[in-house]
Amino acid sequence: MNTYMTFITNVARQKPSTLHNSETACPFCDRDTLYKEGVILAKEDPFLIVENKFQTLDRAYQMVLIETEACNHGDLSMYAPDYLYRLFRFALANWEAFEASGKFRSVIFFKNHGVHSGGSIYHPHMQFVGLTDVDYREHVEARQFMGLIVDQQPGVELNLSTFPRAGFTEFNVILTDRTKLDEFSNYIQIAVHFILNVMNTTYKSFNIFFYQFEDRLIAKIILRAPGSPYLMGYSIVQVPNTLADVVEKVQGLYFSK
Numbered sequence: 448m449n450t451y452m453t454f455i456t457n458v459a460r461q462k463p464s465t466l467h468n469s470e471t472a473c474p475f476c477d478r479d480t481l482y483k484e485g486v487i488l489a490k491e492d493p494f495l496i497v498e499n500k501f502q503t504l505d506r507a508y509q510m511v512l513i514e515t516e517a518c519n520h521g522d523l524s525m526y527a528p529d530y531l532y533r534l535f536r537f538a539l540a541n542w543e544a545f546e547a548s549g550k551f552r553s554v555i556f557f558k559n560h561g562v563h564s565g566g567s568i569y570h571p572h573m574q575f576v577g578l579t580d581v582d583y584r585e586h587v588e589a590r591q592f593m594g595l596i597v598d599q600q601p602g603v604e605l606n607l608s609t610f611p612r613a614g615f616t617e618f619n620v621i622l623t624d625r626t627k628l629d630e631f632s633n634y635i636q637i638a639v640h641f642i643l644n645v646m647n648t649t650y651k652s653f654n655i656f657f658y659q660f661e662d663r664l665i666a667k668i669i670l671r672a673p674g675s676p677y678l679m680g681y682s683i684v685q686v687p688n689t690l691a692d693v694v695e696k697v698q699g700l701y702f703s704k
Contacts, residue, residue, distance in 0.1 A: 449581050453505035462501045464567040474500070475513045475570035491537050496575070506579040508551070512538055514571040522560065522571050524640040528633075535632040538573060539664070542657070551577035553584065561652025563671040587658060592619045592665055595694045598634070598702050602627040605634040607694050608667070614678055614685040616646055616670040616693065623663055631664070637701050638668040645696070646670055
């Protein structure tokens, strides 16, 4: 099982960063240049999937899904329902097309948001990474998607992880009925809104990781803050003793009748 990828440092040094330098021009707002210089892989206004200009990983092909026309057009926690549903239908259809192309062993699909998320661009976007010789599913365990039920309906569930991958607050959204894709999107938005506005108001950072696993489509939404030394140094994952309290708070804010 391959657990390492080569990071190409000299390419990474050339990348712009609008998260850490507000004076840097946003490359995703400059659509004229994207059309002239970038490779447009898919388009459904206002959504674009483009080849990542900065290919920082060896034996991989990196792509960016640009969610909005401009930086100030909101973020996932604020999208109107129709916009949210269109975005996820577009994103998931293209992810599955990349997977089915036969060009990659697997395709990673994820989202960074905030200074502690591992990203560099403020503009709302997601990423696809086609991996030549790594299958991300080899690094996934079923129990990482188990949790206390926050809300559920036939075919889709939102839970708070009791066996998190990185520790502390991780929401899982599990889809078993593809006709419930809009509900799947709603649950993701609720988890993101809760993290940004209730649990992580200091750092305002999260990741979303998507998985095709055991005939299920899964999104894991992770609160991001400075890394735990237990995780970094010893791979020991911390699970808070307040999970039930968090579930109750989410239910009261978003699911009270």
